[in-house]
Every structure is written in structure tokens, then in C-alpha cells.
Amino acid sequence: MSDLVLHEGVRQAETIFFLLLLLIIGFGALARRLEIAYPIVLVVAGVLISFIPGLPKFTLNPDIVFLMLLPPLLFHAAWQTSWREFHYNIVSILMLAIGLVIFTVLGVALASLSLFTLFTWRTGIVLGAIVAPTDALAATSIARRVGLSGRATHVLEGESLVNDATGLLALELGLAIVLGGHTPTVAQASMHFVWLTVAGIGTGVAVAWVVRQCEKFLDDGPIEITLSLVTPYVAYFVAEEVGASGVLAVVACGLYFGRHSSEFFSHGVRLQAVAVWKALDFVLNGLAFVLIGLQLPTVLAGLHHYGTGVLFAYASGFSALVIALRLIWVYPGAYLSYVIRRRVFKQQEQLPSLKALFIVGWTGMRGVVSLAAAMSLPELMSDGRQFAARDLIIFLTFSTILVTLVLQGFSLPPLIRLLGFNKKSEPDHEEHEARRLMIAAALAHLTEREKRHSDDPEMTRLLRKMKRRQQSRLILLRAQADVNAKPFSHARFRELSREILRIERSTAIALRNEGKINDILLRRLENELDLSQSRIDAD
Incomplete structure (x- = not known):
């Protein structure tokens, strides 16, 4: 009988997971067609689907987020972050990730006394800590889509990586005050914060260093990619075991990987890893945002004694408060960052x-x-009494997520364009100079090889051919930079190159269909053509 129940439970879980994946694929494709950031579309879709009669409730288990979704998502986000920019903007990042979190917690705690009858300043600290961290994907995905200036994007990325740890620490302290009745001193809180930070970062770097040493003995794509998938979980769990911040451990580990992965991954493994992690990141983020929307029935379940008008007033008023607190902080925070940095x-x-x-x-x-x-908040206080504000805290948190994602998410692209921060049309001088130096180094090497092999006619012909190819790339690069001279030369080159690749690809497929080559050879040829296509698209 127990085996039958287990079997039915597994089948139900498989069905739910399959349906969630279909939702992610379908609405993700819709978001791309509508040119809207997919987190917004997926959240709205989840909310709308939750109204379907007879649909089972999808109750979000906090452990799924903290133990399954958060480590790989933070790891990949940190891996894709530029260490140079993160380090250079660290003052501005910390002013948001620490200063703004503290300001939000205190602001919410004070405002809650007059906004909500069930709340005390202690309950307000818990609520403020919960809503203080920003999402690691939503804002930056929208910012990159509309071409927000690089510095702002780097600061937002860094903030979203670090402020989860700050917010969760504030939540831990708030719960100690509310549930345990113990208010830690400033010294105790500071020492705890220092330990969480230092030990968390140290653990993440140590795990990354061990993985780097292991990579020296590996030369197998699937094994290396699997190791990279396991790494964030190892960093997170080890840090949590020693009482440190698992979030900071994962971030530090990801930053280390982003800085050094080019040294221990081969080019083939790197291509595979990018594809695997990109797909995994999309699926996990999609699950997270769909599950947010599907929580509406669960969120409303414990609020029957509130009227619709009261709930709407609470949701809109509190969301406006959270948005206003951030807007108020960024101005003095930016000035203080400016003074410190200068x-x-x-x-x-x-x-x-x-x-x-x-x-x-x-x-x-x-x-x-x-x-x-x-949703991880306990239902009972330490003395056995009901945690009366729990349902309202969950509702206010859900409302803030929905309002900030939909309102700010939809309005951010036109707002950026209206204020003139769309920088997509500006040339990347740093990239152009890097490409020029790479080609110059290759030409210098080929010239040196040509001198050493002057007595070898075959090698000389080959070297001269390769030099002409590099010189052609250099001419195209100069034409791309000099828009007044030949504004369409590079675009025409890329268009013609893609056309040639399409012809080669269709020819290879025709040869396979005629039985002149087999599928294995076709896949090998396709891989070469795909790599060439990637290089052209990247130029």
C-alpha cells in the first residue's frame, strides 16, 4: 500500500513538473515575441493560471528555493559578472546591498507601526528584511535588453548578488527578536555579520580553489560540466554547516570561476558549459517566477477576515512605501559613495x-x-502562541513582488529611453581595441614564424595565406570603427558570411538526405558551421 502511495506521489510530482516546464517554454517564447523580459510574463501567467477552477495548489516550499534554486542561480549570475567591474564599483554596490537594506528594514519597521494594526516594530523588522533584497535577474535582464549604461548595470548586478545575504541576516536577527524575545546588542550583531561574511567568502573561495585543482586532472566535457553543476551546492552547504553565509559562499565561488575558468576549461568544454548553464539558468529562473504567480491562492488562504478593499489598500500602500524607500536612499547613498570613492x-x-x-x-x-x-516564517511563536502577522507578511511580500515586477518592469524600458540612457548604438571602444591588439599579436607571431621558416616553401605559403586572412580581419575592424568611411562594410560582410554558411549547411543536409554522408558526419560538419556562425554573430 505504501509503495502504491509513493508511486502516485511520484507520478503527481512528475506531472506537475512537466506542466511547469510547458508553461516556461510557452510563455518564455511569448515573452521573446513580445520583446518583454520573461520574468514579468511568467509571473503574470502564473497569477492568471492560478484562477483556473479545480487547479491544484502549488505551495512553494522554501527549501526548494534556498537549497535547490538559489545556489545555481547565484553561482551562474556571479560567474557571468565581471570581477574588474565588481571590484571597482564595490563601494556603490555595498551602499545599496548593505546601506539600502538597513534603511529599508528600519523604514518598514517604523512605517508598520502606523500602517498595520497587528504589527509592532519587531514584526516590521522581519517584514523589512524579507522585502529588502532585490532579484538577481529581473532588473538586470530588463536593463541589458534596453541597453542601460554599463556602470549602472554592473552596480545593479553586484547589488543583487550581495543583498540576499544582507537581507537574510537581517531576517535572522528579526526572527530572534520576534520569536525568541532576544534583542542582540550592536556588538553581537556586528560580530555575527563579520563571521557570516568572512567565513562565507572564505568557504566559497576555498571550494572554488579545490575544484580548480581537480580540473587539472580532468579533460572530459560531461564530467567537468557536472562538476561545475555540483560546485555551488557544495559551497552553499559547506558554508551553512560552519555557520557562515551560504549565499556569499556561492557568490564568491562564482566570481572565482568567472575570473579563472578560462585557465582550466578547454575551448570545447567552455562551449558546452555555456550552453548547459544558459539552459539551466532559464529553466530554474522560469520555475521561480511561475511559482511566484501560482502562490496567489495560498497567499490569500489565511486572509478571509480582511475585506478586498483593505487588502488592496495594504498592498498598494506597502508597495509604494518599499519603492519610495529605495528612491529616497539612492540620492544620499550615491553622494556618500562618490565622496568615499574620490x-x-x-x-x-x-x-x-x-x-x-x-x-x-x-x-x-x-x-x-x-x-x-x-513562507519560511514559523506559524507559532517560541511560547506556543500563533504568529498572527504571518499571513499578512506573506501577502504583503507577494504584493510587493507583483507590483515591482509588473509596474517597474513594464515601465523601466520606456523610462530608460525617455531619459536618454539607451546606449546600444554607442560603439564599444574597449572591445574594438582588444580585437585590434589580438589580431596584431597574431600577425606578429605569423611574421616571426615566416622568418624562421624561410627555407620551407610550403610553410611560407601557408603562413602568408594566414597573414592575409588576419590582415583582412584588421581591415574590416578598421572599417567598422571608421563609420564615415564605410558604414556598411562590416554589416555586409556578416550578411554575406551568414549566406555562405546557410548554403554550406543546406548542402551538407542534402548530402545526408541523398545517402552520400551519414548522420554522424553531418553533426560534425554542423558543429563546425555553428562555431563559425557564433564567431560571426559575436563580431
Whole structure:
């Protein structure tokens, strides 16, 4: 009988997971067609689907988020982050990831006293800690889509990587005050924060270093990719076991990988790893955002004694408060960052404009970490009494996520364009110079080889042919930079190159269909053509 129940449970889980994947694929494709960031579409879709009669409730288990979704998502986000930019902007990042979190927690705690009858300042600290962290994907995916300036995007990425740890620490302290009746001193809280930070970062770097040593003895794509998939979980669990921040451990591990993976991954493994991680990132983020929307029935289940008008007023008022707190903080926070960066770190940065700061302030989308933190709240206090504010905290958190994702997410692209921060049309001078130096280095090497093999006619012909190819790339690169001279030369080159690749690909498929080559050879040829297509698209 127990085996039958287990079998039915597994079948039900498989069905739910399969349906969720179909939702992610379908609405992800819709988001791409509508040119809307897919987190927004998936959340809205989840909310709409939750109204379907007879649909089973999808109750979000916080452990699924913290133990299954969060480590790989943070790891991949950190892996894709530029260490140079993260390090250079660390003051601005911490001003948001720590300063803004503290400001939000205190602001929510004070405002809750007058907004909600069930709340005390202690309960407000818990709620503020839950809604303080921003989502690691939503704002930056929208910012990149509309071409927000690089510095702002780097700061937003860094903030979303670090503020989860700050928010969860604040939540831990808030729960100790509310549930245990113990208020830690400033010294105790500071020491705990230092340990979580230092030990978390140290654990993440140590795990990454061990993986790097293991990579020296591996030369197998599937094994190396599997190892990279396991790495964030190892970093997270080891850090949690020693009482450190698992979030910071994963972030530190991901930053280390992003900095050093080019040294221990071969080109083949790197191509495979990028594809695997990109697909995994999409699926996990899709699951997170769909599950947010599907939580609406669960969120409303414990609020029957509230009227619809009261709930709407609470949701809109609290969401406006959270948005306003961020907008208020970014201006003095930016000025303080500017002073520190100029006087302490000697960085010759200019104070951001008021419009730029407003954009940064408007990108405070919340995500699944906040909802999981709210749903992880215990139902009973330490003395056995009901945690009366729990259902309202979950509702307010869900409302804030929905409002910030939909309102700010939809309005951010036109707002960026309206304020003139769309930078897609500007050339990347750093990329152009890097490409020029790479080609120049290759030409210098070929010239040196030509001198050494002057007595070898075959090698000389080959080297001269390769030099002509590199010189052609250099000419195209110069034409691309000099838009006044030949504005369409590079575009025409890419168009013609793609046309040639299409002809080669269709020819190879025709040869397979005629039985002149087999499928294995076709896949090998397709792989070569796909690599060439990737190089052309990247130029």
C-alpha cells in the first residue's frame, strides 16, 4: 500500500513538473515575441493560471528555493559578472546591498507601526528584511535588453548578488527578536555579520580553489560540466554547516570561476558549459517566477477576515512605501559613495546625474527569495502562541513582488529611453581595441614564424595565406570603427558570411538526405558551421 502511495506521489510530482516546464517554454517564447523580459510574463501567467477552477495548489516550499534554486542561480549570475567591474564599483554596490537594506528594514519597521494594526516594530523588522533584497535577474535582464549604461548595470548586478545575504541576516536577527524575545546588542550583531561574511567568502573561495585543482586532472566535457553543476551546492552547504553565509559562499565561488575558468576549461568544454548553464539558468529562473504567480491562492488562504478593499489598500500602500524607500536612499547613498570613492579610493568618478540615480532607484524588483523567506516564517511563536502577522507578511511580500515586477518592469524600458540612457548604438571602444591588439599579436607571431621558416616553401605559403586572412580581419575592424568611411562594410560582410554558411549547411543536409554522408558526419560538419556562425554573430 505504501509503495502504491509513493508511486502516485511520484507520478503527481512528475506531472506537475512537466506542466511547469510547458508553461516556461510557452510563455518564455511569448515573452521573446513580445520583446518583454520573461520574468514579468511568467509571473503574470502564473497569477492568471492560478484562477483556473479545480487547479491544484502549488505551495512553494522554501527549501526548494534556498537549497535547490538559489545556489545555481547565484553561482551562474556571479560567474557571468565581471570581477574588474565588481571590484571597482564595490563601494556603490555595498551602499545599496548593505546601506539600502538597513534603511529599508528600519523604514518598514517604523512605517508598520502606523500602517498595520497587528504589527509592532519587531514584526516590521522581519517584514523589512524579507522585502529588502532585490532579484538577481529581473532588473538586470530588463536593463541589458534596453541597453542601460554599463556602470549602472554592473552596480545593479553586484547589488543583487550581495543583498540576499544582507537581507537574510537581517531576517535572522528579526526572527530572534520576534520569536525568541532576544534583542542582540550592536556588538553581537556586528560580530555575527563579520563571521557570516568572512567565513562565507572564505568557504566559497576555498571550494572554488579545490575544484580548480581537480580540473587539472580532468579533460572530459560531461564530467567537468557536472562538476561545475555540483560546485555551488557544495559551497552553499559547506558554508551553512560552519555557520557562515551560504549565499556569499556561492557568490564568491562564482566570481572565482568567472575570473579563472578560462585557465582550466578547454575551448570545447567552455562551449558546452555555456550552453548547459544558459539552459539551466532559464529553466530554474522560469520555475521561480511561475511559482511566484501560482502562490496567489495560498497567499490569500489565511486572509478571509480582511475585506478586498483593505487588502488592496495594504498592498498598494506597502508597495509604494518599499519603492519610495529605495528612491529616497539612492540620492544620499550615491553622494556618500562618490565622496568615499574620490577621497579614499582615489577613483576619478563623477557624481551620477539625478536622472541616472532615478533609474537605479526604479530598478528595485523583488523576486522568489523574498517570497521564500516569507513562507519560511514559523506559524507559532517560541511560547506556543500563533504568529498572527504571518499571513499578512506573506501577502504583503507577494504584493510587493507583483507590483515591482509588473509596474517597474513594464515601465523601466520606456523610462530608460525617455531619459536618454539607451546606449546600444554607442560603439564599444574597449572591445574594438582588444580585437585590434589580438589580431596584431597574431600577425606578429605569423611574421616571426615566416622568418624562421624561410627555407620551407610550403610553410611560407601557408603562413602568408594566414597573414592575409588576419590582415583582412584588421581591415574590416578598421572599417567598422571608421563609420564615415564605410558604414556598411562590416554589416555586409556578416550578411554575406551568414549566406555562405546557410548554403554550406543546406548542402551538407542534402548530402545526408541523398545517402552520400551519414548522420554522424553531418553533426560534425554542423558543429563546425555553428562555431563559425557564433564567431560571426559575436563580431
